[in-house]
Amino acid sequence: MELSHRITKEQAVKEPFPIxxxxxxxxxxxxxxxxxxxxxxxxxxxxxxxxxxxxxxxLITMYALGVAIGAPILTILTHRIPQKKxxxxxxxxxxxxxxxxxxxxxxxxxxxxxxxxxxxxGTFFGVGAVIASNLVRPDKRAGAVSMMMAGLTIANIIGxxxxxxxxxxxxxxxxxxxxxxxxxxxxxGILIFIPQIRHDKPASIVKQISALVKPKLLLxxxxxxxxxxxxxxxxxxxxxxxxxxxxxxxxSVTWILVLFxxxxxxxxxxxxxxxxxxxxxxxxxxxLSICVLLTLFTFTIYSPIAAVLTIxxxxxxxFAVFPGLxxxxxxxxxxxxxxxxxxxxxxxxxxxxxGAFIGGWVITxxxxxxxxxxxxxxxxxxxxxxxxxxxxxxxPANA
Numbered sequence: 001m002e003l004s005h006r007i008t009k010e011q012a013v014k015e016p017f018p019i020x021x022x023x024x025x026x027x028x029x030x031x032x033x034x035x036x037x038x039x040x041x042x043x044x045x046x047x048x049x050x051x052x053x054x055x056x057x058x059l060i061t062m063y064a065l066g067v068a069i070g071a072p073i074l075t076i077l078t079h080r081i082p083q084k085k086x087x088x089x090x091x092x093x094x095x096x097x098x099x100x101x102x103x104x105x106x107x108x109x110x111x112x113x114x115x116x117x118x119x120x121x122g123t124f125f126g127v128g129a130v131i132a133s134n135l136v137r138p139d140k141r142a143g144a145v146s147m148m149m150a151g152l153t154i155a156n157i158i159g160x161x162x163x164x165x166x167x168x169x170x171x172x173x174x175x176x177x178x179x180x181x182x183x184x185x186x187x188x189g190i191l192i193f194i195p196q197i198r199h200d201k202p203a204s205i206v207k208q209i210s211a212l213v214k215p216k217l218l219l220x221x222x223x224x225x226x227x228x229x230x231x232x233x234x235x236x237x238x239x240x241x242x243x244x245x246x247x248x249x250x251x252s253v254t255w256i257l258v259l260f261x262x263x264x265x266x267x268x269x270x271x272x273x274x275x276x277x278x279x280x281x282x283x284x285x286x287x288l289s290i291c292v293l294l295t296l297f298t299f300t301i302y303s304p305i306a307a308v309l310t311i312x313x314x315x316x317x318x319f320a321v322f323p324g325l326x327x328x329x330x331x332x333x334x335x336x337x338x339x340x341x342x343x344x345x346x347x348x349x350x351x352x353x354x355g356a357f358i359g360g361w362v363i364t365x366x367x368x369x370x371x372x373x374x375x376x377x378x379x380x381x382x383x384x385x386x387x388x389x390x391x392x393x394x395x396p397a398n399a
Contacts, residue, residue, distance in 0.1 A: 071122025146272025
């Protein structure tokens with residue numbers, strides 16, 4: 001039974017931030033938990049399924065690859081399904097994947113369950129971003145996307161520590177059970193609160209792919225990947241940095257990461273407002289801020305107080321750039337906004353993997369203390385490309 005009314009895009013944008021966006025936030029929260037909670041439960045999973053820690057770690061790697069490769073394919077295959085119905089289908093798959101994880105008798109089955117949930121990740125955020133931007137006025141689009149993405153950042157502050165606590169005290173399977181329950185809550189919210197928005201007939205697959213492979217759009221996807229590479233080149237190894245270089249006790253790192261998560265959440269919200277005010281200047285300004293902060297981190301890493309302050313500001317700036325970049329990529333692919341939005345998540349995940357690899361290479365061949373400035377160089381490349389795109393776009397306008 002259809003629980004929501006059918007409205008047009010024009011009717012949908014009357015409210016500044018309708019309650020329907022919160023149901024997308026809950027879905028993003030659940031997906032954020034299922035992606036990251038496994039990191040704190042690797043020893044438990046490895047012992048229970050009789051595999052090595054490195055094999056258990058592949059559950060993280062394969063999830064990222066599932067998002068990067070599978071999400072655009074799933075978005076193309078489902079492009080004719082109405083967006084609300086597609087969101088519901090994705091949440092059903094998400095619940096199914098986590099449900100299988102609860103009862104998975106073997107490593108192979110758990111890996112398959114993780115791949116199912118990975119497929120829903122990128123497509124949910126891609127379609128969700130399009131819906132969120134259509135539910136508000138045009139001048140509030142980036143803010144709406146940031147509100148949905150806030151679920152992912154809040155998952156890092158509350159969901160992952162909570163899920164890890166549940167897994168360590170009640171068994172790792174209980175964590176996936178809790179995530180499945182969150183998925184059910186999100187599904188109910190989508191059914192009740194997300195309206196049926198009338199959309200134009202979707203473009204053909206050929207037109208959508210053609211819209212995606214425009215050089216300018218591909219450049220922005222590369223910019224996003226480089227920015228993420230700079231983030232994860234440092235963040236992947238933040239614990240050994242803080243313990244070995246700054247001198248923090250290992251148990252203190254948890255609270256520093258919670259503070260980082262608070263910065264991420266604040267930055268995500270502020271970034272959405274900045275992008276609604278001045279889109280490209282805010283993106284470029286934030287990338288410049290990240291470069292400066294990572295360069296400073298090369299020196300502040302030796303001071304506990306200065307290091308913590310830098311980490312908080314770095315987290316805020318790093319995630320403030322995402323809403324604006326997402327809206328920019330969607331606007332460049334008007335014939336395929338959902339595919340473009342999904343592809344930005346894929347590019348981001350490839351950047352995550354590349355950053356972790358580059359960081360490992362830096363530690364092996366240079367020194368762990370070189371990570372911050374190497375991260376700054378990667379983000380600097382994103383800034384240079386972004387500035388070049390901005391200048392190229394302004395030339396026709398000035399002419």
